[in-house]
Amino acid sequence: MAEELIVKGESKQERYATLFPQLQTLMSAEDDLIANMANLCACLRDTFHFWWVGFYRVYGEELLLGPFQGPLACTRIAKGRGVCGSAWQQERCIIVPDVEQFPGHIACSSASRSEIVLPLFKDNKILAVLDIDSEYLNHFDETDCYWLEKILALL
C-alpha cells in the first residue's frame, strides 16, 4: 500500500480526480468500515486542508461521532437537528454556504463558516453521514457533492 498520497492539480476537480483512484486502491484493500472511514477522513483533510472532516454514525435515533480529523466535536446529534441530522432525515447531500444562515446549525467550532454533509448509504439504508466543515464561507459546491458521493460509495 502506498504510504503517501500524490494529489496533483490546482482545481478541486483535478485534485478529486487524482485522489479518487488512490482511495479506490486503499479502500479495496480493507473490509473494516471504521478503518476505512478513518483513512478517508485523513486523506480528505490532507488533500484539501478542510477545517474538520468526520463521520457521524447512525445509532438508534441519534447520530454518534465516529472517525474524524480536526478539533474536538459534539458527540451526539438527534435526527432532524443541525445540518447532519437534516441530511440524515432528508436523505440527501446538504451544502451550507454560510452556517449562520442555516436554522438550527450546531456550532461545534466557532471557526466553521460553511459546511457539506452527505449520507452514507449501504443496501438502501443510511449508516452514517460524512460532515466536512470549512473556515471559509461558500467553500463547497456541486463538484464536492459529486466526488464525495463517489468516494462514499467506495466504503
Ligand code: SME
Ligand atoms: N455543524 C454540524 C455539527 C457537527 S460539527 O460541525 C463537527 C451540524 O450542524 O449538524
